Amino acid sequence: MGQRAAASGRRRTWRWRYLMDLxxxxxxxxxxxxxxxxxxxxxLVRGVYFSFHEATPFTEVPRFVGFDNFARLLGDPTFHTAxxxxxxxxxxxxxxxxxxxxxYALLLNRDSRVVRLTRAIAIMPWxxxxxxxxxxxxxxFNGRMGIINYALQQVGLIQDFLPWFSRGQLAMTAVITANxxxxxxxxxxxxxxxxxxxxxxxxxxARVDGAGSLAVFRYVTLPHLTGIILISTTLMIINNFNNFPxxxxxxxxxxxxxxxxxxxxxxxxxxxxxxxGYAAAIATIWxxxxxxxxxxxxxxxxxxVAA
Amino acid sequence: xxxxxxxxxxxxxxxFTLFPLFWMVSTSLKTTLEAxxxxxxxxxxxxxxxxxxxLFTEREGFVIFVQNSFIVCAATTAISTLLSVLGGYALSxxxxxxxxxxxxxxxxxxxFPMVLLLISLYEFFARLQLLDTYTALVLSFTTxxxxxxxxxxxxxxxxxxxxxxxxxxxxxxxxxxxLFSVVLPIITxxxxxxxxxxxxxxxxxxxFPLALTSSLEKRTVTVGLVLTYVGETQTRWxxxxxxxxxxxxxxxxxFILVERFMVKGLAAGAVxx
Numbered sequence: 001m002g003q004r005a006a007a008s009g010r011r012r013t014w015r016w017r018y019l020m021d022l023x024x025x026x027x028x029x030x031x032x033x034x035x036x037x038x039x040x041x042x043x044l045v046r047g048v049y050f051s052f053h054e055a056t057p058f059t060e061v062p063r064f065v066g067f068d069n070f071a072r073l074l075g076d077p078t079f080h081t082a083x084x085x086x087x088x089x090x091x092x093x094x095x096x097x098x099x100x101x102x103x104y105a106l107l108l109n110r111d112s113r114v115v116r117l118t119r120a121i122a123i124m125p126w127x128x129x130x131x132x133x134x135x136x137x138x139x140x141f142n143g144r145m146g147i148i149n150y151a152l153q154q155v156g157l158i159q160d161f162l163p164w165f166s167r168g169q170l171a172m173t174a175v176i177t178a179n180x181x182x183x184x185x186x187x188x189x190x191x192x193x194x195x196x197x198x199x200x201x202x203x204x205x206a207r208v209d210g211a212g213s214l215a216v217f218r219y220v221t222l223p224h225l226t227g228i229i230l231i232s233t234t235l236m237i238i239n240n241f242n243n244f245p246x247x248x249x250x251x252x253x254x255x256x257x258x259x260x261x262x263x264x265x266x267x268x269x270x271x272x273x274x275x276x277g278y279a280a281a282i283a284t285i286w287x288x289x290x291x292x293x294x295x296x297x298x299x300x301x302x303x304x305v306a307a
Numbered sequence: 308x309x310x311x312x313x314x315x316x317x318x319x320x321x322x323f324t325l326f327p328l329f330w331m332v333s334t335s336l337k338t339t340l341e342a343x344x345x346x347x348x349x350x351x352x353x354x355x356x357x358x359x360x361x362l363f364t365e366r367e368g369f370v371i372f373v374q375n376s377f378i379v380c381a382a383t384t385a386i387s388t389l390l391s392v393l394g395g396y397a398l399s400x401x402x403x404x405x406x407x408x409x410x411x412x413x414x415x416x417x418x419f420p421m422v423l424l425l426i427s428l429y430e431f432f433a434r435l436q437l438l439d440t441y442t443a444l445v446l447s448f449t450t451x452x453x454x455x456x457x458x459x460x461x462x463x464x465x466x467x468x469x470x471x472x473x474x475x476x477x478x479x480x481x482x483x484x485x486l487f488s489v490v491l492p493i494i495t496x497x498x499x500x501x502x503x504x505x506x507x508x509x510x511x512x513x514x515f516p517l518a519l520t521s522s523l524e525k526r527t528v529t530v531g532l533v534l535t536y537v538g539e540t541q542t543r544w545x546x547x548x549x550x551x552x553x554x555x556x557x558x559x560x561x562f563i564l565v566e567r568f569m570v571k572g573l574a575a576g577a578v579x580x
Contacts, residue, residue: 024482025401029409032394032457035386039450040416043427050426057433100320107317118317120566122324127562129511131529132551135537136327139334139544145343147330181327242421245513249533263514266422271518276426283423290418298414301458 048287050280057274069281079282081257082265089176089247089261090240094233096180101187108188109195119192126185134249137178141165141250168258171251175259179246183239187232194228195221231300238297241290262286335359335549342545358549368523369550372531379441379527380509383448387456387505388498395460396486400469410461416454421514424450429518439521447515452505459504463497464490496565503565507558528554 051069053062073079108119125133140148141164149161164170198221206216244263247253253260253268260268262282270279334342335358336351362369398406425447432443471493472485480488491498513529520526526534532554536547 021401022403025397025403025406028393028397029406031390032453033409035390035449035453036413036416039428039446040419040424040454043424043431043450044419046427046430047423057430100323103316104320107313107320118321121321123566124328124559125324127507127558128328128555129529129558131511131513131532132331132555133327135532135547135551136331139548140327140330145345145347147347150345150347181323238418244422245511245529248513248517249537263420263422266420266426267514267518270422270426270429276430280423280426283420283426286420287418287423290420291415294415294418297418298411301414 047280048284050276051284052281053277055276055280057276062277065277069278070285072278073281073285078257078260078265082260082262082282085172085257085259086241086261086263088172089179089243089259090237092176093179093183093240094236096176097184097236098187098229098233100180100184101189102191104184104188105191105195109192122188123185125181126183126189128182130182130243130245131249133178133182134246137174137181138165138250141174141177165251166255168255171255171259175247175250178250179240179243182246183236186236190228190232191225194225198224227300234293234297234300238290241286331548331551331555334545335552337545339543339545342548358546359553361546362550362553368526368531368535369528369553371524372526372528373553375441375525376510376527376529379444379448380506382441382445383452383509384502384505386445386449387452388502390453391456391460391501392486392491392498394457395464396490398457398461399464410458413454413457417451421451425515425518428515432519438519439525441525443519444516444525444527447519448509448512450515451512452508455508456501456505459501460494460497463494463501467493499565503561506561510558 050062052064052066054065054068055062104122108115108122128136140146143149143161143163143165146161146164149158149164152158153161162170164174202220203216206220211219242263243261244267247259247261247264248267251259253264266279266283266286269275269282273279333350336354336356337348338355338357341348341352398410428443428447428450429438432438432440432447437443467490472480472482472489475485475489476482511529512527513533516525516527516530517533520530532547532550536543536550
């Protein structure tokens with residue numbers, strides 16, 4: 001009898017504790033939840049709603065048009081260009097950034113005062129505001145007096161100055177270069193953290209077994225880094241989809257549409273042409289295609305891939 | 308052989324990293340004419356601080372832009388840091404289904420096209436007559452600052468052993484009190500990192516203020532740079548580089564203060580294995 005009463009008492013305190021915890025948790029999360037509902041939840045739903053409507057910032061009531069906006073997208077050459085440009089910009093930036101970040105990380109995976117200083121210097125581009133990065137490279141790539149043209153000419157790689165911003169592929173190259181400069185430090189930081197967590201015993205064991213530096217890198221270091229490479233690449237791909245300031249400051253999407261990525265196209269459609277419905281449709285397609293990857297992304301962010 | 312190869316590669320990489328920064332500072336100390344001279348002078352022939360003086364005297368706009376950015380970014384930082392301490396704690400310590408769902412939503416929020424949210428926010432603020440106000444800027448900056456802040460903060464709180472608070476609770480401390488008097492002091496570096504991150508993200512943003520502000524009085528520095536120095540016919544390069552340097556400076560200072568913690572926070576999630 002006494003025992004049972006004690007057990008039910010324990011259950012009651014347990015349940016009481018559970019309820020208290022739940023109340024605390026909800027209370028603590030309420031402000032975050034409230035703000036996110038207003039600034040993320042509502043705009044997201046409203047945005048998708050716009051994509052099925054014809055709307056300008058000035059229309060009182062958006063007109064329902066079903067899938068018209070999406071149907072128009074399929075045949076819109078500018079949209080196709082923007083998709084291709086986004087993929088080119090994104091892939092080249094991530095590959096370039098990963099490559100440079102990796103090279104730096106391997107060189108700086110030691111510990112001394114000089115190495116720490118060099119590391120701090122190597123990270124610097126990461127904190128330069130995007131807009132500044134854009135203008136800095138716009139200046140350096142200038143077709144009339146840019147230092148890059150001058151240097152290339154002095155070295156003998158080109159005869160005449162290249163009109164970087166009036167030819168499509170050149171403009172894309174300039175924009176990607178600026179972007180790589182800005183974002184390689186992120187890869188450097190992530191890969192360095194990864195390299196430092198490679199267990200020394202395993203490396204030593206491999207060495208004892210007669211593995212050379214290259215073999216150690218190939219069979220010990222690289223497999224250990226796969227998770228981190230996956231995470232940092234995923235993060236940067238998502239980041240680059242939203243990358244607006246570098247392109248806007250350097251080319252505003254030009255010449256013609258040679259550097260118009262999705263984000264630039266949506267911005268222009270919404271705020272230069274005031275076509276909210278069509279702009280929202282473009283962004284909704286983009287959202288849907290990224291959501292397809294969200295499972296991988298969530299798992300990567302929770303460290304499940306790395307662990 | 309291998310050593311000198313590495314050394315050469317490192318020098319090349321450092322040149323790639325440092326040259327643009329050197330060029331920004333060097334150009335900012337030149338006269339308007341010298342900045343676009345051919346052949347270019349590597350160092351200013353007669354260094355002058357004229358461009359910097361102009362920023363703060365002749366072009367009154369710049370001072371306003373810097374002020375605006377400070378106000379808006381500070382407010383964004385305060386809101387997202389405070390809310391992320393509360394929310395991050397709940398997400399770290401309680402494992403209710405609601406919490407797990409919310410954590411997923413917060414992570415997925417990073418995927419959302421900011422420009423899609425901007426379209427709706429623009430309409431929302433227009434209806435409330437809030438276009439061209441600090442309120443609109445702060446709220447819209449929270450869109451990207453808050454989710455990341457909560458996620459980072461959760462990571463930092465995860466690293467504080469539960470036993471420490473439990474001991475405090477046994478001593479008769481309430482849970483909320485334990486958060487502020489026991490957990491918060493331990494994660495101060497983390498909190499600083501979250502604050503700096505929020506500030507930087509807001510300071511860097513161009514997309515939102517470009518659409519949401521219309522008057523010179525409410526422009527942030529990023530929009531200020533875009534709309535002031537870059538002309539249809541001619542860009543004032545020397546001045547633009549000086550302005551760029553001034554815009555970069557607060558960011559660099561803030562970063563140096565918390566670099567250690569920030570890097571740790573970023574890597575914490577990634578390097579579990």
